Amino acid sequence: MLSRLRRRRPDASATTFGLVLMYHGIGEVDMDPWGLFVSPANFEAHLEVLNRTARPLALPALVSAAGGVSTHGNGGQPAVAVTSDDGYANIAATAKPLLERHDIPATLFAISAPLTEGGEYWWDELEAIILQPGTLPDHLDIEDAGHHLSMPLDAATTYTPAQRRVDHRFRDGDRPGARMALYLRLWAELRDIGHTARRRLLDRLWDWAGGPLAPRESHRNLTIEELTALDGELVTIGGHTMTHPLLPEISFRRQRREIIDNKRHLESILNRPVDVFSYPFGAHSNETVAAARSAGYHVAVTTRPTPVTDTTDGLRIGRFDVKNWDGDEFARRLDEWWRP
Numbered sequence: 001m002l003s004r005l006r007r008r009r010p011d012a013s014a015t016t017f018g019l020v021l022m023y024h025g026i027g028e029v030d031m032d033p034w035g036l037f038v039s040p041a042n043f044e045a046h047l048e049v050l051n052r053t054a055r056p057l058a059l060p061a062l063v064s065a066a067g068g069v070s071t072h073g074n075g076g077q078p079a080v081a082v083t084s085d086d087g088y089a090n091i092a093a094t095a096k097p098l099l100e101r102h103d104i105p106a107t108l109f110a111i112s113a114p115l116t117e118g119g120e121y122w123w124d125e126l127e128a129i130i131l132q133p134g135t136l137p138d139h140l141d142i143e144d145a146g147h148h149l150s151m152p153l154d155a156a157t158t159y160t161p162a163q164r165r166v167d168h169r170f171r172d173g174d175r176p177g178a179r180m181a182l183y184l185r186l187w188a189e190l191r192d193i194g195h196t197a198r199r200r201l202l203d204r205l206w207d208w209a210g211g212p213l214a215p216r217e218s219h220r221n222l223t224i225e226e227l228t229a230l231d232g233e234l235v236t237i238g239g240h241t242m243t244h245p246l247l248p249e250i251s252f253r254r255q256r257r258e259i260i261d262n263k264r265h266l267e268s269i270l271n272r273p274v275d276v277f278s279y280p281f282g283a284h285s286n287e288t289v290a291a292a293r294s295a296g297y298h299v300a301v302t303t304r305p306t307p308v309t310d311t312t313d314g315l316r317i318g319r320f321d322v323k324n325w326d327g328d329e330f331a332r333r334l335d336e337w338w339r340p
């Protein structure tokens with residue numbers, strides 16, 4: 001990303017070059033506590049806005065072009081790279097045909113474990129267990145894999161379709177109802193434990209709740225075959241660790257393993273080098289960045305909403321989280337990000 005044309009400037013006067021957008025799933029869902037899904041109609045409207053008001057580029061092209069920029073400024077159109085994290089199956093089924101129709105490149109950051117295990121991501125599975133209308137036992141008491149989940153449910157015991165419809169509008173930061181509060185509490189408990197222990201606790205939670213239900217088509221993970229078919233000229237696959245841990249919370253050795261094993265796994269599936277990486281939850285310490293670098297990455301994205309400038313560190317590229325907005329709202333946000 002360095003170029004002889006590049007002029008060195010302090011950050012305050014860095015030349016803003018472009019924006020990297022972050023999506024997750026593309027689909028219609030009736031419960032989305034983390035705002036991870038954008039409807040296909042809204043996604044297509046976003047792509048139309050991008051072709052009208054921006055210069056869509058693949059992430060690696062945007063990063064290398066930004067390093068060589070010397071004359072672009074805030075007056076021009078932003079270069080914009082579309083990215084999607086995690087690897088929802090709807091990226092292959094729904095997003096890819098829309099990207100092709102509008103000829104817009106994208107990067108998908110894939111987690112290895114779900115590719116081989118199938119099913120849904122753990123946060124969606126937990127939503128399927130907890131946020132379904134019905135009655136749950138009035139107490140949760142599960143002990144497995146060295147972890148103990150114990151709490152009375154109180155007002156969260158019953159959950160009506162009407163309460164679920166209210167929770168459909170819940171967004172991170174809102175005051176949660178009783179069942180949503182239970183979901184968020186369990187989410188926090190499960191986030192920071194290892195992949196194997198989490199799987200065991202989820203199985204126990206299914207038993208406790210009277211499950212398990214089959215994975216939902218709207219939420220399921222990509223299969224290896226779907227990932228292979230997705231990788232090509234328009235969609236590039238990047239790394240997103242083996243099991244999606246909060247990297248700064250684990251040892252440097254384990255961070256390296258999570259990053260390197262995922263890179264090798266994807267490279268063996270795709271039969272080509274995997275060059276770009278996304279930190280799970282956007283979480284990265286200096287040590288995490290060093291681990292990504294030692295794994296061979298030169299481009300890695302965070303979730304810090306900052307534009308790409310000619311002085312951006314290639315291993316700390318900011319991204320803007322795109323929500324389920326219509327085209328007008330998306331265009332307004334894009335403009336705001338571009339001209340703060």
Ligand SMILES: [Zn+2]
Pocket residue numbers: 085086240244280281
């Ligand atoms: Zn992720």
